[in-house]
Amino acid sequence: MITSWKNLSLLSYLLLALMTASCQSSSNTDSNNEGFQDLNVAEFKQKMETRGVVVLDVRTPEETAEGMITGAQELDFRAPDFQEQLGKLDPDKTYLVYCRSGGRSSSACSMMEGMGFKSVYNLVGGYQGWSAEN
The missing domain is CATH 1.20.5 (Single alpha-helices involved in coiled-coils or other helix-helix interfaces)
Structure with missing residues (x-):
């Protein structure tokens, strides 16, 4: 006992x-505030209203031709120089990142985190989720 x-x-x-x-x-x-944070569509939209944020669309040109979030900057995740292009961005800015469904953007956010970016957010559900709610 x-x-x-x-x-x-x-x-x-x-x-x-x-x-x-x-x-x-x-x-x-x-x-x-280390790492990146996942946001749903409403949270992503709210963050977009913050002054100075950069919205990154990491889909292919074929995908972006079908539509994209207004004001987004295109940066193809599948391009051979993707990481080099990320390196040209200001790591002190706030980035809202999305792809088609959230997988590539999540990977891009992890890369950005590893490169020293301070404020990175991933759109859960990607452009598909965005389109369904807008």
């Missing part, structure tokens, strides 16, 4: 330590 109480006590301690570490980790990420 005493052994099971010790095991229960140790298990409780470990669980509490894990929960505390998890909370600290997520609060550090939020407060430092």
Whole structure:
């Protein structure tokens, strides 16, 4: 009986330590604004109203020919010089990034994060989600 109480006590301690570490980790990420953040269409639209943001469409020229978000800058994710083109952008600006459905833009946001971009947002659902709500 005493052994099971010790095991229960140790298990409780470990669980509490894990929960505390998890909370600290997520609060550090939020407060430092590190990494990129996923936004739904409404949140993306709201961010677009912020002065100085750059909207990046990372779809192919064929895809953008079918329609795009007004004012977006085209930068083809599949182009061989995509990362080089990203390197020409100002890493201190705020970027709202989208593709067709959210996969390439998420990858682009990760690349941008790795390159030192400070404020990057990904449109969840991409242009398909945008079109469905607009």
